[in-house]
Every structure is written in C-alpha cells, then in structure tokens.
Amino acid sequence: METKSIMIVGVGGQGSLLASRLLGNVLLAQGYDVKVSEVHGMSQRGGSVVTYVRYGDKVYSPVIEKGEADAVISFELLEAARCLPYLKKGGHLITSTQQIDPMPVITGAAKYPEDLTEKLSAAGADLVAVDALTLAEQAGTSKAANVVLMGVLASKMDFPEELWQKALEQCVPAKFLELNKKAFELGKNA
Amino acid sequence: MKKLMLGNEAFARGLYEAGCRVVSSYPGTPSTEITEEAAKYDEMYAEWAPNEKVAMETALGASIAGARSFCGMKHVGLNVAADPLYTASYTGVNGGMVIAVADDQGMHSSQNEQDSRHHAIASKVPMLEPSDSAECKEFVRTAYDISEMYDTPVIVRMSTRVAHSQSIVELEERRDDSLKEYVKSPQKYVMMPAYAKGKHVFVEERTEKLIEYAETSPLNITEISETAEFGVITNGAAYQFAKEALGDKASYLKLGMVNPMPVRLIRDFAAKYEKIYIIEELDGVIEQHCRNIGVTNIQGKEIFGYIGEIPQSVIAEKILGEKKEFNALEENIPVRPPVMCAGCPHRGMFYTLKKLGVTVSGDIGCYTLGACAPLEALDTTICMGASISGLHGFNKARGAESEHRSVAVIGDSTFMHSGITGLVNIAYNNSNSTVIILDNSITGMTGHQQNPTTGKNLKGDPAAAVNLEELCRAVGIKRVRVVDPYKLSECEAAVKEELAADEASVIISRRPCALLKYVKHNAPFKVNGDKCVGCKMCMKLGCPAISMRDGKAVIDHTQCVGCGICTEMCKIGAIG
Incomplete structure (x- = not known):
C-alpha cells in the first residue's frame, strides 16, 4: 500500500500528542509501518503545533509537506486554514470550529479572518466542521476536544471499532477513560 | 514485542x-x-x-x-x-x-x-x-x-x-x-x-x-538500485527524506557512523556513478571528507545549503525538478508564535520591566518569550547563564548610566546551571548589578524537570533543595529580597528600589509555574461588559486568555487560571 499521510494540527496545549498517539496505536495494531512526528519544547507554549502521522507498507520520511496530506485534523479554525496547503487535492479536512486568537490578533497587529469555514469549502477542501469543544464539555471536560475529533476521524476511516477502544485504554489514564470514551463516541456520531 | x-x-x-x-x-x-x-x-x-x-x-x-x-x-x-x-x-x-x-x-x-x-x-x-x-x-x-x-x-x-x-x-x-x-x-x-x-x-x-x-561496519549501509542513475551519500534524518523523495531512482550509501568516516567504502561507491549527491543537513562534513579523500564527482551544499532540514520536497525539486500542487486561501493568515501561558508567573515581572523601560539581559527558558510582543522586554539572549555575566560586562562598560536602569533575568534551573558563577563574579568584582531570579520552582520550557532548587530528584523523590536566598548571600550579595510576581505593585517597588541602590542586589520573583499539577487555580475571571470601556490596558499583559470582541475585553474561561494580574491593570474594576 502506498504511504498515507494524516496531519493533526492545533494550538500548543490542546492535546495533539494524545491524539497522535491514539491514531499511531490503531495503525500499529492494523499491522502498518507507522511514523509519528511531534513537536516539543518552545513551540508547545501556545504556538501552532503540527503532528504528522504516516502509515503504509514501508514509511520513510516522518514529515508531511505541502500537497501531501490525505487528511488534516485541526483543533482550531485558523490552524485549519493555515494547513490547507498541506492537503492533497480532494483530501479530508476535519476541523473544530473553536477559535483561539493568536498573539498578533490579541495585540491588534492582525485580524482573525472571517467566515473561514465557507472559505475553506470554497477552496476545494472536503470539509467537516464540528463544534468539538461543546461536545467535549458534554462528555465532561473541554480538554477532551482532541478525542472528540479522533472520533470524527474514526468515522471516516475503515478501522475496526475495538482497535480504537483498545488504543484509548492504552493511551488514557484509567480515571479519565470513561469520559474520553464518551467524547470519542460523540465525535463519531457528530 | x-x-x-x-x-x-x-x-x-x-x-x-x-x-x-x-x-x-x-x-x-x-x-x-x-x-x-x-x-x-x-x-x-x-x-x-x-x-x-x-x-x-x-x-x-x-x-x-x-x-x-x-x-x-x-x-x-x-x-x-x-x-x-x-x-x-x-x-x-x-x-x-x-x-x-x-x-x-x-x-x-x-x-x-x-x-x-x-x-x-x-x-x-x-x-x-x-x-x-x-x-x-x-x-x-x-x-x-x-x-x-x-x-x-x-x-x-x-x-x-x-x-x-x-x-x-x-x-x-x-x-x-x-x-x-x-x-x-x-x-x-x-x-x-x-x-x-x-x-x-x-x-x-x-x-x-x-x-x-x-x-x-554494519552501521554503514550500501543500498544499490538496478535502476539508479546516480548515487546518494547521506546520514540521519536526511536518509529518510532522500528515500522518500528518490526511492529506487538512486543508490544509497547511508553513513550510520559519521566520525570517523570510511575512505575505501566511499571511494568504491562514488566510482559506480557519474554523479553523487551528498544529502546531509547543516554543515558539509561528509562533503568535505569526500573532497579530502579525492572524491570529486559530488554535489552537496551548493544545491542544498547549510540551513535547516532537507525534507523530501526540497530533494525532489532540486534533483528531479518535481513540485507538488496544493490549495491555499488568498486570505492573510496571522502567525501564531509561542506565548507565555495564561497565569504564567513571569508575565507580571516582565510587564513591570517593560513599564519601567529598563534594559533586560535575558537568558534561556520560557521567559525568553518575554522578548515577544506585546511585552518585548528583553534586550539580549545568548546562552545559559549569559544574562548575569553579560549584565556585569554591560555595566562595567557603561558604568552608572546603565547600572541604575539594567537588570538580568534568569530562571531557577538556568541559575543553578551556570548563573551562579556569574553572580559570584558580580560580588567578587564589585559590580552594581541587579539580578532577578525568576523562580517558578521547575525547569519549565523542556516540560517540567526537577532541579536542585525544587526539593525533588528526577524520580520525584524528596531531595536537598538549594536555598536561593542563602546561596546569594553566601556569595557576597547583601541585598536579597523575594517578591510575588502576581502582585504588580510589589514588583514595581522592588525593581525601583534595587535599581536605585548603590550595590549589587538579587530579586527572587517567586511563584510556581501555573502548569504544575500541584498548583491550585482560582476561578476564572470575567469582564463586566457594562463597565468595560475598551481601554485595552489589560491587553498590555499579552495574556492569551484575554482578547477584544466588539470593542470590549473578554476572558476565555478555558484558559484563565485566575492569576488576577489583569484585575490590577483594570483601573475601573471591570474585571472580577
């Protein structure tokens, strides 16, 4: 199988590391060669963060570049727009509708673009926009928005349900497991 | 397994x-x-x-x-x-x-x-x-x-x-x-x-x-492709990028041992092809070695340069002339640089330094972000510990003119790493310098590691804790004081007094990192929209939880940890 590429993007602190670990474990259990590339350190402090997940028979580069992603999952709307160029033509763009102002917007040096979901659709992306924050709060905490979006992704992929459940058990501490399973379910049915 | x-x-x-x-x-x-x-x-x-x-x-x-x-x-x-x-x-x-x-x-x-x-x-x-x-x-x-x-x-x-x-x-x-x-x-x-x-x-x-x-050595691997028209000598991550971009269009010599490098192995590989690309990130170390041993049918830095990674797109474009197509919005997408977190204890001190207009000799850690807008408080950042010794040199060069308007800022872990020797130099060589230790009780930027001031070791077990006040006094600093960076007026008074003093001083700005699990957060603050006049004083803090919507400040309840320094900024009491 040709190597597939999925990008998970958001704002530092939104939980992209857990999301990529979940996906990585599902892919490993499916028997694929897998590479997951993360960003640590300074960029994690409220900046744009990008995680690359690649899988197939044999994966070389851990990095996804412009025009290469089969899917982009974004935890924040502006980051979805920023990463649109990475999406292959016809690729899936799954985004939370949450908006977090970056510092140049906070200081007044720049404006948060308006009507981004419409513009992303118009630009040819196969767009799914979900209010992941509200769904996560329904599950019990706004922090689970990452797992809600993984639920949305799961509904687009053809992997057995039990692999996702097992990955959740592997990656989430026991006391938060039920909450995250609920968040995942809400995402899947969104 | x-x-x-x-x-x-x-x-x-x-x-x-x-x-x-x-x-x-x-x-x-x-x-x-x-x-x-x-x-x-x-x-x-x-x-x-x-x-x-x-x-x-x-x-x-x-x-x-x-x-x-x-x-x-x-x-x-x-x-x-x-x-x-x-x-x-x-x-x-x-x-x-x-x-x-x-x-x-x-x-x-x-x-x-x-x-x-x-x-x-x-x-x-x-x-x-x-x-x-x-x-x-x-x-x-x-x-x-x-x-x-x-x-x-x-x-x-x-x-x-x-x-x-x-x-x-x-x-x-x-x-x-x-x-x-x-x-x-x-x-x-x-x-x-x-x-x-x-x-x-x-x-x-x-x-x-x-x-x-x-x-x-099995560390150095040769991969010959029957269909290859050229060879690639590469190492580390660049090998993966090269394989991704070129596949079996190239043969590869992957050096797993980058020092010392083989001679015969490289000569034999290079002799197989008319053209050899050296794909190595940063400096041309393999390339120079090849030239030293008389291998000259190579191209490397002249096409790939010395800066950053060499991902597959660059290799595909430079060697094969291939480029990927993609969509983009015409919209201007504002950048999202890293910022100090909501509730970061460094913010109060940096706001104070910006307000007072002092020259700030910076160091390596989360507080390097104090250089970013809107605080823009740092003048220098060089290496671990350079804030203190650099300030000393700055003051020796410019004398009283800078002594009363310059400070060094350094975190607790960085101070223990190599700040302490600079402080000894300040005391020993009688420098009228003001050092601020931003003590957030953890090594922050690298993701919360314990250090000799935190009272815990790597395994999280209890350990001896360096007492920063006593340590500073022991090296010969007489003026040592502790402030709470969540109290802006306290910070301002301390910085003004220590800058005015005619001898060296240390201010320890002490508050644990807001992301530490044991730190209890207060309820998030809210802006009273009826009272807010949109003066943007609270925006001067550069807190990621505060933004303007329709001319009024709003606080994001998912980010706010209730540190309260914005309430000190708001003179009309709209934040509560």
Whole structure:
C-alpha cells in the first residue's frame, strides 16, 4: 500500500500528542509501518503545533509537506486554514470550529479572518466542521476536544471499532477513560 | 514485542538493553525524554545534574568505576560539556560510555543551529547517527560495544526529527550489566602532561583503527538500485527524506557512523556513478571528507545549503525538478508564535520591566518569550547563564548610566546551571548589578524537570533543595529580597528600589509555574461588559486568555487560571 499521510494540527496545549498517539496505536495494531512526528519544547507554549502521522507498507520520511496530506485534523479554525496547503487535492479536512486568537490578533497587529469555514469549502477542501469543544464539555471536560475529533476521524476511516477502544485504554489514564470514551463516541456520531 | 516508540524512548530502551547502570543528564530539547524514559527502568540509576559538564563528568566517573554509563544533552549542552569530552577522549573508558547529543535542525527550540559533528571530529571521539527509532535502540547497543572495544567514549548524534518521531521498535532483553573491575591506573586516568602525551599517541592510533572499523561496519549501509542513475551519500534524518523523495531512482550509501568516516567504502561507491549527491543537513562534513579523500564527482551544499532540514520536497525539486500542487486561501493568515501561558508567573515581572523601560539581559527558558510582543522586554539572549555575566560586562562598560536602569533575568534551573558563577563574579568584582531570579520552582520550557532548587530528584523523590536566598548571600550579595510576581505593585517597588541602590542586589520573583499539577487555580475571571470601556490596558499583559470582541475585553474561561494580574491593570474594576 502506498504511504498515507494524516496531519493533526492545533494550538500548543490542546492535546495533539494524545491524539497522535491514539491514531499511531490503531495503525500499529492494523499491522502498518507507522511514523509519528511531534513537536516539543518552545513551540508547545501556545504556538501552532503540527503532528504528522504516516502509515503504509514501508514509511520513510516522518514529515508531511505541502500537497501531501490525505487528511488534516485541526483543533482550531485558523490552524485549519493555515494547513490547507498541506492537503492533497480532494483530501479530508476535519476541523473544530473553536477559535483561539493568536498573539498578533490579541495585540491588534492582525485580524482573525472571517467566515473561514465557507472559505475553506470554497477552496476545494472536503470539509467537516464540528463544534468539538461543546461536545467535549458534554462528555465532561473541554480538554477532551482532541478525542472528540479522533472520533470524527474514526468515522471516516475503515478501522475496526475495538482497535480504537483498545488504543484509548492504552493511551488514557484509567480515571479519565470513561469520559474520553464518551467524547470519542460523540465525535463519531457528530 | 513490537512497540511504537519516540526516538528518545527507543534510545532509553537501548541504554536499558545494553546494561547501562548510571545515567546523568541536563534537560534540553530535543534530548530530554531519553533521560526521563531511562528513569523509568529501576535497573538504571538516573539523575538530573545541574549542567551538562557535571553530567558528563559523572558519566565518566561511573565509566572509570567500571559501569556502563550515559549522559545526554542538546547540541549547545555539548559546548558546556566540551571540556571533559576532549580529555575523556584521551583517558578512554573502563565500562562503556555513551553520550547523546541532540541537534536541532530547523531550530524548533534552540538559540543556534550548530552541527555537533564538529565536536566529534575535534575531540576525536567516534560518533554514530541513527535515522529512526529502531536504529536509536540498535545504535546505542553498538555504541557500547565500540566504546569498550576501542577504549573511547562514543557520541550518538540525534536530531529533532529522529528524537521526536515515533516508529516501530522490536524490544529485546537486557544484557549483562556487571561492573568491570576497577584498577588504579594513573597513566590512563591522570591527565598531566607526562601521561597525556602518551595518550595522544593512543588517540591517533585509535582513530586509524576506527577508520578500518568504519570500512566494514554494519552501521554503514550500501543500498544499490538496478535502476539508479546516480548515487546518494547521506546520514540521519536526511536518509529518510532522500528515500522518500528518490526511492529506487538512486543508490544509497547511508553513513550510520559519521566520525570517523570510511575512505575505501566511499571511494568504491562514488566510482559506480557519474554523479553523487551528498544529502546531509547543516554543515558539509561528509562533503568535505569526500573532497579530502579525492572524491570529486559530488554535489552537496551548493544545491542544498547549510540551513535547516532537507525534507523530501526540497530533494525532489532540486534533483528531479518535481513540485507538488496544493490549495491555499488568498486570505492573510496571522502567525501564531509561542506565548507565555495564561497565569504564567513571569508575565507580571516582565510587564513591570517593560513599564519601567529598563534594559533586560535575558537568558534561556520560557521567559525568553518575554522578548515577544506585546511585552518585548528583553534586550539580549545568548546562552545559559549569559544574562548575569553579560549584565556585569554591560555595566562595567557603561558604568552608572546603565547600572541604575539594567537588570538580568534568569530562571531557577538556568541559575543553578551556570548563573551562579556569574553572580559570584558580580560580588567578587564589585559590580552594581541587579539580578532577578525568576523562580517558578521547575525547569519549565523542556516540560517540567526537577532541579536542585525544587526539593525533588528526577524520580520525584524528596531531595536537598538549594536555598536561593542563602546561596546569594553566601556569595557576597547583601541585598536579597523575594517578591510575588502576581502582585504588580510589589514588583514595581522592588525593581525601583534595587535599581536605585548603590550595590549589587538579587530579586527572587517567586511563584510556581501555573502548569504544575500541584498548583491550585482560582476561578476564572470575567469582564463586566457594562463597565468595560475598551481601554485595552489589560491587553498590555499579552495574556492569551484575554482578547477584544466588539470593542470590549473578554476572558476565555478555558484558559484563565485566575492569576488576577489583569484585575490590577483594570483601573475601573471591570474585571472580577
């Protein structure tokens, strides 16, 4: 199988590391060669963060570049727009509708673009926009928005349900497991 | 058993499997997780040292004592540890000794982009370079074999991409970890001139033997493709990028051992093709070696340059002339740089410094973000500890004019790393300098590591805690005071008074990092929209939780931790 590429993007602190670990474990259990590339350190402090997940028979580069992603999952709307160029033509763009102002917007040096979901659709992306924050709060905490979006992704992929459940058990501490399973379910049915 | 592992996690597994017994490191992105993961194995003693030099000397001491040992650091950390490295090359080892150095191609989290291979060449220490997690583990095991067989420390060079990518690793059992016998041997371990002269001869002979090893070592792999029209010589992450971009259009010589490099192996490979591309990130080390040994049908830096990573798109474009198509919005997308977190205790102090318009000599840590808008408080950031010694030099150059309007800022961990020597210099050489220690009770930027001021060790067990106030007094600073950075008026008074004083002073700005689990957060604040006049005073703090909507300030309840400094900014009491 040709190597597939999925990008998970958001704002530092939104939980992209857990999301990529979940996906990585599902892919490993499916028997694929897998590479997951993360960003640590300074960029994690409220900046744009990008995680690359690649899988197939044999994966070389851990990095996804412009025009290469089969899917982009974004935890924040502006980051979805920023990463649109990475999406292959016809690729899936799954985004939370949450908006977090970056510092140049906070200081007044720049404006948060308006009507981004419409513009992303118009630009040819196969767009799914979900209010992941509200769904996560329904599950019990706004922090689970990452797992809600993984639920949305799961509904687009053809992997057995039990692999996702097992990955959740592997990656989430026991006391938060039920909450995250609920968040995942809400995402899947969104 | 197969597992998806971060390169750093696989490296730690390699330490475990190779029978390593003693681990000492200083955190630094992208190397930190090696030691954090190593600490999870009870069979290995693991610690955070105050700096990389101490860590390397600890590892060398353990090696001399007969244990397999390890120290890990980021690229700039190896500069700090260069002193023991260059002489450890002469003494060699007893138990095997492995050093991890993690370069940061692309400068994701560093102040420079140096290529650590130069240290390996200059210190004449062998250096291996893995290109994925499986190799991280395997190369560590091999590094211990080389270390003990050739009587040398061995450096394993990591990169951000290899350290922080997960790929599949096959786990194996731990090997023999018994201590070797320690025999007193001054000719080997006492490096005074009479003995060191003999050891230099040994080092040169060892290098010759290591070149022979490199000719046939399984670390250096040749992959011949029948359909190849050209050859590629490459190393580390660049190998993966090259394979992705070029596939079987090229044949490859992948150097897993980047110092010393083979001669015959490279000549033979290069002779197979009319054209050889050298694909290596940062400096042209392989390329220069090729030229030195008379291989000239090569192209490298003239097309790939010296800066950042060389990902598949660059290789495909430069060699094959291929470019990918993609969509983009015409919209201007504002950048999202990293920021100090909501509730960050550094914010109050930086706001104060900005307000007072002082010159700020900065340092390495989360507080380097104080350089960003809107606080823009820093004047300099160079390296670990340079805030204090740099301020001293600045003040000696400009005298009273700067002494009463300049400060140094440094975090608790950075102060212990190499700030303390600068403070001794200030006291000893009678400098009227004002130093602010931003004590957030943790090593923040690298992801919350304990340090000698926190009262806990790497494993989280209770440990001796340095008392910063007493330490500063002990080196000869008489004016030492503590402030709470959540209280802006207190910060301002302290900074004004200490700048006015005619002697050196230390202000300890003390508040634990808001992200620490034990820190209890207050309820988030809210803006009373009826009262808010949209004056944007609260916006001057650069808090990511506060933004303007329809001319009024709003606070994001998911981010706000209730630190309350915005309530001090709001003169009309609209925030409560």
